[in-house]
Amino acid sequence: MPAAQAVKPDAILHEISELWNNMTKPQPGEAPEEYSSGSLRACAMTLIVFINDEDDPRALDGTLEAVMRAHPNRAIVVRLKEDGDELESRVSARCWMPVGHHREVCCEEIAITASLNRLVDVPGIVGPLAAPDVPRVVWFRSPRLESAPDISPLLNLTDKIIVDSERPGAPAFADLRVLSQVGHIVADLAWTRLTKIRELVAQLLDGRELGAIGNAFIDFSGTEASPGARYMQAWFRSEIPGIDAALHRIDTAGRGEMKAIRIDPDLNIQLGPNCAEYEIGTLRQRANLPECADCDLLREELNIMTHDGAFERALQRMSVWIPRS
Amino acid sequence: MLMSQASTLQDLLRFHRKTPPCTAVIFGANGDLTRRKLMPALYRLAWEGRLAPGFAIIGLSRTPLSNEAFRQLMRDSVAKFLEDSPFDEDLWNSFAQGLFYMPGDVGDHSTFQRLADCLREVEQSRQTGGNTLFYLSTQPSQYAEIVEGIGAAGMAKEDGGWKRVIIEKPFGHDLTSAKELNARLQKVLDERQIYRIDHYLGKETVQNILAFRFGNGIFEPLWNRRYIEHVQITAAESIGVEGRGGYYQEAGALRDMIQNHLLQVVATIAMEPSATFSPDAVRDERAKLLRSIHVMKPEEVAANTVAGQYGPGRVGGGQVVGFREEKGVRPDSQTETYAAVRFMIENWRWANVPFYIRTGKYLPKRVTEVAIHYRSAPLAVFRNEFGDNSQAMPNLLILRIQPEEGISLKFVSKHPGAGMTLRPVSMDFNYGSAFGERSPSAYETLLLDAIIGDATLYTRQDMVEASWTAVQPILDYWSTQKFPFPNYPAGAWGPAAADEMLSRYGHAWRRP
Numbered sequence: 075m076p077a078a079q080a081v082k083p084d085a086i087l088h089e090i091s092e093l094w095n096n097m098t099k100p101q102p103g104e105a106p107e108e109y110s111s112g113s114l115r116a117c118a119m120t121l122i123v124f125i126n127d128e129d130d131p132r133a134l135d136g137t138l139e140a141v142m143r144a145h146p147n148r149a150i151v152v153r154l155k156e157d158g159d160e161l162e163s164r165v166s167a168r169c170w171m172p173v174g175h176h177r178e179v180c181c182e183e184i185a186i187t188a189s190l191n192r193l194v195d196v197p198g199i200v201g202p203l204a205a206p207d208v209p210r211v212v213w214f215r216s217p218r219l220e221s222a223p224d225i226s227p228l229l230n231l232t233d234k235i236i237v238d239s240e241r242p243g244a245p246a247f248a249d250l251r252v253l254s255q256v257g258h259i260v261a262d263l264a265w266t267r268l269t270k271i272r273e274l275v276a277q278l279l280d281g282r283e284l285g286a287i288g289n290a291f292i293d294f295s296g297t298e299a300s301p302g303a304r305y306m307q308a309w310f311r312s313e314i315p316g317i318d319a320a321l322h323r324i325d326t327a328g329r330g331e332m333k334a335i336r337i338d339p340d341l342n343i344q345l346g347p348n349c350a351e352y353e354i355g356t357l358r359q360r361a362n363l364p365e366c367a368d369c370d371l372l373r374e375e376l377n378i379m380t381h382d383g384a385f386e387r388a389l390q391r392m393s394v395w396i397p398r399s
Numbered sequence: 400m401l402m403s404q405a406s407t408l409q410d411l412l413r414f415h416r417k418t419p420p421c422t423a424v425i426f427g428a429n430g431d432l433t434r435r436k437l438m439p440a441l442y443r444l445a446w447e448g449r450l451a452p453g454f455a456i457i458g459l460s461r462t463p464l465s466n467e468a469f470r471q472l473m474r475d476s477v478a479k480f481l482e483d484s485p486f487d488e489d490l491w492n493s494f495a496q497g498l499f500y501m502p503g504d505v506g507d508h509s510t511f512q513r514l515a516d517c518l519r520e521v522e523q524s525r526q527t528g529g530n531t532l533f534y535l536s537t538q539p540s541q542y543a544e545i546v547e548g549i550g551a552a553g554m555a556k557e558d559g560g561w562k563r564v565i566i567e568k569p570f571g572h573d574l575t576s577a578k579e580l581n582a583r584l585q586k587v588l589d590e591r592q593i594y595r596i597d598h599y600l601g602k603e604t605v606q607n608i609l610a611f612r613f614g615n616g617i618f619e620p621l622w623n624r625r626y627i628e629h630v631q632i633t634a635a636e637s638i639g640v641e642g643r644g645g646y647y648q649e650a651g652a653l654r655d656m657i658q659n660h661l662l663q664v665v666a667t668i669a670m671e672p673s674a675t676f677s678p679d680a681v682r683d684e685r686a687k688l689l690r691s692i693h694v695m696k697p698e699e700v701a702a703n704t705v706a707g708q709y710g711p712g713r714v715g716g717g718q719v720v721g722f723r724e725e726k727g728v729r730p731d732s733q734t735e736t737y738a739a740v741r742f743m744i745e746n747w748r749w750a751n752v753p754f755y756i757r758t759g760k761y762l763p764k765r766v767t768e769v770a771i772h773y774r775s776a777p778l779a780v781f782r783n784e785f786g787d788n789s790q791a792m793p794n795l796l797i798l799r800i801q802p803e804e805g806i807s808l809k810f811v812s813k814h815p816g817a818g819m820t821l822r823p824v825s826m827d828f829n830y831g832s833a834f835g836e837r838s839p840s841a842y843e844t845l846l847l848d849a850i851i852g853d854a855t856l857y858t859r860q861d862m863v864e865a866s867w868t869a870v871q872p873i874l875d876y877w878s879t880q881k882f883p884f885p886n887y888p889a890g891a892w893g894p895a896a897a898d899e900m901l902s903r904y905g906h907a908w909r910r911p
Contacts, residue, residue, distance in 0.1 A: 359452050361493075
């Protein structure tokens, strides 16, 4: 049996250093000059992403690149393999030229491939690789961690834990309620997707006596309400005293997504693709609600590095917690 | 008695500031500013869901137009001038439902009565609660007349909703006219209802100066005469007057840039920290700083200022004409297209620290920046053995406002290898790289602030008067001079006299 491979953080850090030295070395005849060419190394946080090895790398690349532009970070991408005894690393840089600028901006990425039976080694590698003095955020995108024996060393590495309960196979281990109760800063992208809708509802109810609102209905399509619809219900329950907020199935065709929100006595919001049509009193208007990609949701979450009171209150009021499968 | 429960749905971590419903009345609705800046900014705010439901706009100008024609005109303008944003036809159709037009001459009193009637109708149909934002996008000579018309028609009274008036610079053309304008405005409006817009203060990077200074602990202790040797502020434009020769001839660089924008930048750089970030606390500090600027005696002006005017030259590989050859400009014009001034601030923090300001048309590149020149190290320890190059390279902190917004700190470092050779290096923070999100335009920021009632970034009358007071002796002195214009070719860094002025004080202009 071949000996287990070793991945040494010091060696990876040295590789990163070499990478930068090569990238920033002036070309022959090039004088370093203000506003001139060259690369700017940027790092405002460490983003650790767990994905399945077989996930489409192009989709993740696009997401990470878009996130880096808003939150330059050292990305550590851990690709988890079901089988084998593998542990490998690779270092690269992502660079882009901001519009109207003359100097490219670069962030580094460390890719680690690990089989599940080597997961135990990952915290000891990822910890030293995290950039010092900046926040560390972990995004659990792989459902494979569900079968991992103990992930607490991973959780303790980070300042914030992000999951997405709308994703098929969202890890059941991530009972966010428990994590939140023990003090972790947690986030669920299913909640993040609601920001624009919640903001619209808040704006439309602005100035009303909330205690006087009796009923709210959240219409959904599908056999079971999506986590997003449940979060909306929980938000009403946690923020509007005495409200009767009900989930209402309008058909079974969909995947549980919200279709409309109706609030007594005269607010009706119909949710369509990328927009909402609402009626309030005699006024009928349209609002722009662009669909959020993962990168948009992550950008929003990476702006928030504190406990999110509204989310945590809603989390405690969630009616049923059913991980999607 | 139980208090009515306020909304608890606001999520301060994630939501934008909430905006009250209102009607915006734009005077000069068919003008360039409305089409290029205001309407795209308002549409963009609607696109982002920043405006309250029912938000309405009444456009007013002399051109006879129907509501529909006005909507079409604005639609075309928004589609054309919208920057960094998609144009959404469906959203526009919804936005345009709140768009109304009223033709009228502001010289005719009946216009204001008709406007008041129109406003009442719109308020009812759009449920705006009587809140009204008047935007005067007209000739400055019409400001007082319009405000008096608003007042006479009862539209300035805040008996049902707030009433605010935004006016564009110039706020007067000298100290006397600024005071006269203000006196007429204040017969109708309280100062808190007047929003004097200086779009420079709405720029993200100008606001970032406050964050940089007062949000960090390490810079403020070094922000005074003990450590700073002098400050240079450059606002260079690489274009000429671009068809605005007639207007520019009456204004000049000092009035057009320094009296307003650049003195506001000086105030932002040099003000004391305010006790809170409330609008009046911040503006009190800005005003205090502007009042501390030394007002030059007539005999001091020549030594501390330079006026310039561009002549023909080569720019971007092509030949351009001189200012005096521009359309609408007199062939013997004495208007300055370049101005450099050495201001001194008379307070404990800044005594004897010169603030050099320069601005001009047809300079080699478009750049606006503040360069803080620190004093050299007190002891040149490398002098004897290795030469004195550290003394020649004082630390420099550069706050770049445009085009590449950011902050750089220049310091010396040892060159690798044997010996102790020093080399300047730069530590850069690039605003666009650290925050890849789109920055709102200055007009989006400022319009939203006015709707919310946040006047922090607007100029108060005492600030306007203080800045006119600082430049008035220069205007007076220059008006008595016959300058040997043109004195710099288009495409150069201004007249030689500007370099000579700094060299007299032992300094040199930075080449950005």
